[in-house]
Amino acid sequence: MSNQPPYGYEGHPGHDPYQQPQWQGYDESQAAQAQQYTQQWEGQTWETQVQPRTAPAAHLTETAYLPPQSADGPTAQPYGEHGQYGEHGQYGEHGQYGQYGQYAPQGQPQPQAPAQAQPPEPAPAAGPGYGPATVTGNTRVTDAQRARAEGRSPIIEPGMRPALITAVLGLLLAGAAAIGEYALAVPLVVLQAVTAAGWFRLNGMWPARQGIVLAFAGALAADAALFTAGREHAPAAILGTLGVWVLLGIVLGLRSHADPDERMYGLMATVASSALAIIATGYLAAVADAVTVGGVAVAVAVLARALPLPTPASVIVSLLAAAGAGIAVGGATDLGTSGALLGAGAALCALVGHRVASYDYPSRFVHFTAGVALPLTAAAPAVYLLGRALV
Known part of the structure; x- marks a missing residue:
């Protein structure tokens, strides 16, 4: 008989605690040698290789910690009466592989595997911090939308500083016309810019x-054409x-290459802006005295319109004031x-431009561009036509 140590479960040295080896000529020296290999086992395992005793893994979903057990049964588990993972272990009441176990056909008792900790449910993500609903709206609602919802006119005038x-x-x-x-x-x-x-x-x-740039270039082209042709050919x-x-x-x-709607919208805005900038050239074509009277009349009319008065009274x-x-x-x-007639006509056109610049709750930039320029630009045709008629 060979002196090679006996082989137990799955062909590895050691002692299978559930099945006694049937060797021919079994003696005490072989038992002692088998006991030597058996003492190297810290507990039951179902692996095919000897595993060292390690601490529980940090991530419970990847591996499980098997507490030390002996051949007679599982030993006492740490962390309380029922062990680290509760009363029924990691995988429930019947273990990881069900009630009969993975090795039930082989007649081997199944260990009670540690319970797999269920990961905590993630906390609900913090919302964007919206406030409660209100009757008058919130900060995310524009002034124009709030005004329409409340039945008010979405109009705000430029104010005194643009005036x-x-x-x-x-x-x-x-002064420059003089x-x-x-x-x-x-x-x-x-x-014009x-x-x-x-x-x-x-x-x-x-x-x-x-x-x-296109609208401003058109205005410059009109100015150059007027200087070239002279005031007599201004129209x-x-x-x-x-x-x-x-x-x-x-x-x-x-x-x-934009969408058809955006293309049409941009085209209309470009044409209108070019037309307004070019029409402002009427100041250059008008009589100098008419420009002087019209400029002063528009200045007085816009300042009077910015006074805190009711709209009808402010217009009157x-x-x-412009006529005076x-x-x-x-x-x-x-x-x-x-000059009274010319001043009143220029002021009337200026008030129309002022009203257009006040539409739909415009921004501060609109007030300091369109709110500044449109009253003077709208008055240019009246200054030119009335000046030619009255002088």
Whole structure:
């Protein structure tokens, strides 16, 4: 008989505690040697290799800790009366593999496996912090939406500070017109640039650099055409430039790759902005005295409109103040008392531009662009036509 140590379960050295080996010629020396291998086992295992005793794994879903057990049965488990994992172990009442076990056909008793800890349910994610519902809305509702929901008019006027800027620009136009047409071109170019930018922002299109540049370029082209043709050919220069720029805007709109609705919306905004900026060239085409009277009248009318008065009263006060300013300034020019009519007409057009700039709760940028420029730009045709008729 060979002196090679006996082999137990699954062909590894050791002693199978559930099945006594049937060896031929079994003696005490072989038993002692088998006991030596048996003492190296810390407990029962179902692996095919000898596993060292280790601490429980950190992640319970990947492995399980088997407490030490002897051949007679499981030993006392740590961490309380029922062990670390509760009364029924890691995998429930019948173990990991059911009531009969994985090795039931082999007649081997099943150990009670430690229970697998259920991972805690994740806490609900914190919401964006919305406040409770209110009758008057919340901060996420725009002023225009709240005004419509409450039945109010979505209109807010630019206020006194934009009116002051408009008044300053109107007085600059009036003073530059008395100096000469080249001096008048400096504040006029500023007015045309602010008009182009303000109209796009008023329509919610920002930054619309291509449209703003195109509209401003049309205004500069109209100014250049007027200087070239002279004031006697002002209508042809202004209307000709306007027609060319409308056609150019249509061509650029057709070449756009945007959606059809956005393309049409951008085209209309570009055409309207170009038309307004080009129409402002009417100050350069008008008689110098008419520009002087009209600039002062618009300045006075806008300041009076910004006073804290009811809207009907404010409109009436503005028209009367503009007519009075027209009489005062007209007396120093060749217009005389006809300046009242010119002042009132320019003020009426300015109030229309002021009303357009107040539509739909515009932003502060709209107030300081469209709110500043549109009253003066809208008054340009009246200054040109009334000045030609009254002088």
